[in-house]
Amino acid sequence: MTTAIATSELVKTFGSTRALDRLDLTVSTGEVHGFLGPNGAGKSTTIRVLLGLLRADSGRVEMLGTDPWHDAVALHRRMAYVPGDVELWPNLTGGEAIDLLGRLRGGLNPARRAELIARFDLDPTKKGRTYSKGNRQKVAIVAALASEAELLLLDEPTAGLDPLMEVVFQDVINQVKAEGRTVLLSSHILAQVEELADRVSIIRQGEIVQSGTLAEMRHLTRTTIEADTGRPVSGLDQLPGIHDLETGDRRVRFAVDGDHLDDAIRTLSRFQIRTLTSHPPTLEELMLRHYGDELAAAGNGRNGDTHPETAGTGEGARR
Amino acid sequence: MTVTAVRQQAPAAAGHVHGSTLAGTGTLIRFGLRRDRFKLPAWLLGITVLLSLFLSAVSENTKTEEQRQDLSRFMEGALGALFGPGYGRDDVTAERYVVGVYGLFFFVLAALMSLQLVARHTRAEEQSGRAELVRAGVVGRHAQLAAALTIAAGANVALALTLSGVMAANGYAGADGLLFGAGIAAVGMVFAGITALTVQVTEYARTATGIAGAALGAAWAVRAVGDMMREHGSPLSWFSPLAWSNQTRPYADGRWWPLLLSLGLAAAAAATGFALSTRRDVGAGLAAARPGAPVAAPWLRSPLAAAFRLQRASLIWWTAALAAFGFIFGGLADQVADPENISEDRIEMFGGSLDTLVDGYLGMITLLTAALAGIMVFLGVQAVRAEETTGRAEPMLATAISRGAWFGSYLAVVSIGLVVLLTLVGLTTGVGAALSVGDGSYVWQMTTSHLAHAPGVLVLLGIAALLFGVLPKLIGTTWVAIGYGLFVGLFGTIMDMSQSARNLSPLEHTGQPPLDSVSWSTVLVLLVVAVVLMGAGLAGFRHRDLETK
Numbered sequence A: 001m002t003t004a005i006a007t008s009e010l011v012k013t014f015g016s017t018r019a020l021d022r023l024d025l026t027v028s029t030g031e032v033h034g035f036l037g038p039n040g041a042g043k044s045t046t047i048r049v050l051l052g053l054l055r056a057d058s059g060r061v062e063m064l065g066t067d068p069w070h071d072a073v074a075l076h077r078r079m080a081y082v083p084g085d086v087e088l089w090p091n092l093t094g095g096e097a098i099d100l101l102g103r104l105r106g107g108l109n110p111a112r113r114a115e116l117i118a119r120f121d122l123d124p125t126k127k128g129r130t131y132s133k134g135n136r137q138k139v140a141i142v143a144a145l146a147s148e149a150e151l152l153l154l155d156e157p158t159a160g161l162d163p164l165m166e167v168v169f170q171d172v173i174n175q176v177k178a179e180g181r182t183v184l185l186s187s188h189i190l191a192q193v194e195e196l197a198d199r200v201s202i203i204r205q206g207e208i209v210q211s212g213t214l215a216e217m218r219h220l221t222r223t224t225i226e227a228d229t230g231r232p233v234s235g236l237d238q239l240p241g242i243h244d245l246e247t248g249d250r251r252v253r254f255a256v257d258g259d260h261l262d263d264a265i266r267t268l269s270r271f272q273i274r275t276l277t278s279h280p281p282t283l284e285e286l287m288l289r290h291y292g293d294e295l296a297a298a299g300n301g302r303n304g305d306t307h308p309e310t311a312g313t314g315e316g317a318r319r
Numbered sequence B: 001m002t003v004t005a006v007r008q009q010a011p012a013a014a015g016h017v018h019g020s021t022l023a024g025t026g027t028l029i030r031f032g033l034r035r036d037r038f039k040l041p042a043w044l045l046g047i048t049v050l051l052s053l054f055l056s057a058v059s060e061n062t063k064t065e066e067q068r069q070d071l072s073r074f075m076e077g078a079l080g081a082l083f084g085p086g087y088g089r090d091d092v093t094a095e096r097y098v099v100g101v102y103g104l105f106f107f108v109l110a111a112l113m114s115l116q117l118v119a120r121h122t123r124a125e126e127q128s129g130r131a132e133l134v135r136a137g138v139v140g141r142h143a144q145l146a147a148a149l150t151i152a153a154g155a156n157v158a159l160a161l162t163l164s165g166v167m168a169a170n171g172y173a174g175a176d177g178l179l180f181g182a183g184i185a186a187v188g189m190v191f192a193g194i195t196a197l198t199v200q201v202t203e204y205a206r207t208a209t210g211i212a213g214a215a216l217g218a219a220w221a222v223r224a225v226g227d228m229m230r231e232h233g234s235p236l237s238w239f240s241p242l243a244w245s246n247q248t249r250p251y252a253d254g255r256w257w258p259l260l261l262s263l264g265l266a267a268a269a270a271a272t273g274f275a276l277s278t279r280r281d282v283g284a285g286l287a288a289a290r291p292g293a294p295v296a297a298p299w300l301r302s303p304l305a306a307a308f309r310l311q312r313a314s315l316i317w318w319t320a321a322l323a324a325f326g327f328i329f330g331g332l333a334d335q336v337a338d339p340e341n342i343s344e345d346r347i348e349m350f351g352g353s354l355d356t357l358v359d360g361y362l363g364m365i366t367l368l369t370a371a372l373a374g375i376m377v378f379l380g381v382q383a384v385r386a387e388e389t390t391g392r393a394e395p396m397l398a399t400a401i402s403r404g405a406w407f408g409s410y411l412a413v414v415s416i417g418l419v420v421l422l423t424l425v426g427l428t429t430g431v432g433a434a435l436s437v438g439d440g441s442y443v444w445q446m447t448t449s450h451l452a453h454a455p456g457v458l459v460l461l462g463i464a465a466l467l468f469g470v471l472p473k474l475i476g477t478t479w480v481a482i483g484y485g486l487f488v489g490l491f492g493t494i495m496d497m498s499q500s501a502r503n504l505s506p507l508e509h510t511g512q513p514p515l516d517s518v519s520w521s522t523v524l525v526l527l528v529v530a531v532v533l534m535g536a537g538l539a540g541f542r543h544r545d546l547e548t549k
Helices: A043-051 A072-076 A094-105 A110-119 A133-145 A163-178 A190-196 A214-220 A258-269 A283-297 B002-015 B025-035 B039-060 B065-075 B077-083 B094-121 B123-128 B130-135 B143-169 B174-201 B205-229 B235-239 B241-246 B258-277 B303-331 B344-349 B354-390 B393-397 B403-437 B441-452 B454-470 B472-491 B520-542
Strands: A003-014 A017-028 A032-036 A058-063 A079-082 A151-155 A182-187 A199-204 A207-213 A222-229 A242-247 A251-257 A273-279
Touching (some): A003 A043, A003 A182, A017 A058, A017 A182, A017 A199, A032 A043, A032 A190, A043 A058, A043 A151, A043 A182, A079 A133, A094 A133, A094 B393, A110 A163, A133 A151, A133 A163, A163 A190, A182 A190, A207 A214, A222 A258, A251 A258, B025 B143, B039 B143, B065 B077, B065 B094, B077 B094, B077 B205, B094 B123, B094 B143, B094 B205, B094 B241, B123 B205, B143 B174, B143 B258, B174 B205, B174 B241, B174 B258, B205 B241, B235 B241, B241 B258, B303 B354, B303 B403, B354 B403, B354 B454, B393 B403, B403 B441, B403 B454, B454 B472, B454 B520
Parallel strands (some): A032 A199, A079 A151, A151 A182
Antiparallel strands (some): A003 A017, A199 A207, A222 A251, A242 A251
């Protein structure tokens, strides 16, 4: 499998703010790669460096085998971009903006353009200044997806889209994936990434804190178990890898590390299980493991589940 | 107990249907004043200072009989009619001259202040969506417009008082000063009223101010043509709100009643605005936005085409406005450069010799056009900067066009636009001058004279381009170069500035054709400087980060 995007030790500073702090990101050809992080973590800065709009202070970037800062034009012919906050020309219609951007990239597929406009229910005859945020976003999405680009950089592309359009977007991205194109999808909408992404990288304060397939990440994290039992449960607190244990009369709820799941279920089965629900960690929980410290500091901590090694102070880097 | 309180209030509010449409007006007035706490005083102060400057300049130029004879040319005939009906021109005094000729500037400024103020507090608020937030509160349907008009009225009254104060402080009779100030405020109120109407029609604040501005232009044209038809104005003049303020004749034969017409029109326009506002939704206009093309024109497929498409409207308007300006002022050459009764100062201003007065005058007009074209090219670069800071450049530069091609396209479009503009303005100025003086050779002469300024203006473009590429945040300092060029051109001779100080202005090196002849070597040097500056700007832009939101 070849690599579409590879960065190593990427550093970008704005004045005294360190927006990217030795960022390593790898995206393989043909995958949909989720790029997750809270606002200000450095997602947009990373994408702009990948586009060659910003120059990294140090580190290495390779996009489709080229350096985006030096070979921007050749690279851009092979890729398309949807910014997170789309601005359109006030006196150009949406249709004109789509065509202009598409043609400047080297042409777009008219059939696909028509299909996308219909699917996203976009009125291409309206002037740029009259579009709502969601509709501006649609214009950029259509312009990017109507191209034959082999690599798509999407920076929170569905911000402002309604849930119905969100579904359309997922359909379209799955179609893109089926065609073997590569997608880097930045988002803080976890459900979307969970739905679409093959692999995920989590960025926090300018560095990638975790990267892998969702399955790999779940392995690293905890499964939540809830059970009703015939007899009161005891002894679970003696086991390693059990967290947040809550025991009621004949009811128990706990989180367990992947390595110790087997032991926990074995123990539980001795108390006559009546009902059992387990759910794998959602991306929300994955995120909380990495950002729990910030939330806790802000007074929103769920379990006081903090990780001292990732504890940090200060605002995230500039987006 | 809360429940009963609510129940008691509800019918009470419903009972005052009329008053409730204005609920919250007082708060909105205070809010508006708070938002405009710098802008409004700046307008008032600026206009007041301008009057002081005019008064001191004119009183210097009305000391001798010769000077007064010279000035009367600006109050007579076609030239005089551009400014006003020319009351008191048989016995020119400083105050009569300021009121009769410079009065027009104050009418225009008061109108611009008022129309922008009303649009800013009404349509611009709706366009941004802020009005929705405000209207969701306990705010009546008419409160926002009523508050905007109240602030406009207050601003215009304050303007009338400060301007009459300036007149009185300079020793010109108080009552006529108040009449002059009131005439200016009346123009302001008329255009506040007209804007209250136009903001109902369109969804965009810029279009609304544009329509009101066009009405101002039309009012000027009607008055100017009317005043050309007959001495001190014809019946046609009276169709213009500007004429009503002129016809109060301050310092000549003062009378107040024409201002009743102004107040009547202002009130009628505002009332129509209120009435129309009830027939539309918040955020909508009476005229629905027209749909545009669903696909881009086939030619819109290169960075050059894109830059042209985005600059097109601006280039057309600048060219049309300056061409009209050139034709009018070219056409006045005969009268302005009339050697009869001309003062020494003016001979000095127009090149220092009685034999070349027309050329000297036309040279100044050409320089003025060049400086205005400098503003156009600078605004062109500022538009590029706006593309960058608003985030529109980002998706463009993420396509397969290089930084150099993107920015270079704008520079090319603006440069070519400049050459076309100077050619056309030169032609219209030349035709105007040829008709006025009766010498057809001016058509060719003025066209080449305007084109001779192109390299100097391109240097201004180069300065702006360099700043954009290297120090984009300081791009505004280009104004200094433009302003300095204009200042040196207009006042350099009169103020005896040293040649080395004058040489700092890029426009100075061209001289003032057709009075001065232009050397090819100068043209070449200026072109090289312009190209080097633009090249450095392009290189700088290629090597810096794109500024993003």
